[in-house]
Amino acid sequence: MRHGYRHTKLYNTWRGMKERCTNRNHKNYSLYKDRWYKDWDSFVTFKDWALANGYEDGLTIDRIDSTKGYHPNNCRFVSAAVNTSKGNKERGYLYYIKSKWVAYEEALKLTQLKPSTFSYRVSVGKYDRRRGYDKVFTKKNRSINI
Secondary structure, eight states: OOOSOTTSHHHHHHHHHHHHHHOTTSTTHHHHTTOOOGGGGSHHHHHHHHHHTTOOTTEEEEESSTTSOSOGGGEEEEEHHHHHHHHHHHTTEEEEETTEEEEHHHHHHHHTOOHHHHHHHHHTTSSOEEETTTEEEOSSSOOOOO
8 A cells, every 4th residue: 555655754663663563683672572553553554643643743752651562552752852861761871970970860950951962962972871880881981070
């Protein structure tokens, strides 16, 4: 069936969700298996739900409870910054800000940055980030005082 959406962000979102959940060869399959909502096997069904539930270009799909699967009652559309900040909080990252390791919300307060700006600066190595107390995830193994 042709739906005219093949090269759109919405179609790619659906395809990516489905791949993560159903393709055993996908690198993240182990994290997403058994989280696919069978009624969304058809893109048209997903598209109709998405358009009726706030989808707009520039938004990403978010599972409200990340321990549950992709399902109409557990999904919403949010900005990338909201999705990133939610993920950082859920994964328990700590950030090295002003000579101490702090949680995400505290890091935002100390730096007085928007979530998207803070996430970008972490990604380019301006701030050290680690999960719990095991390993530092950063491009540059250093910290700075602001």
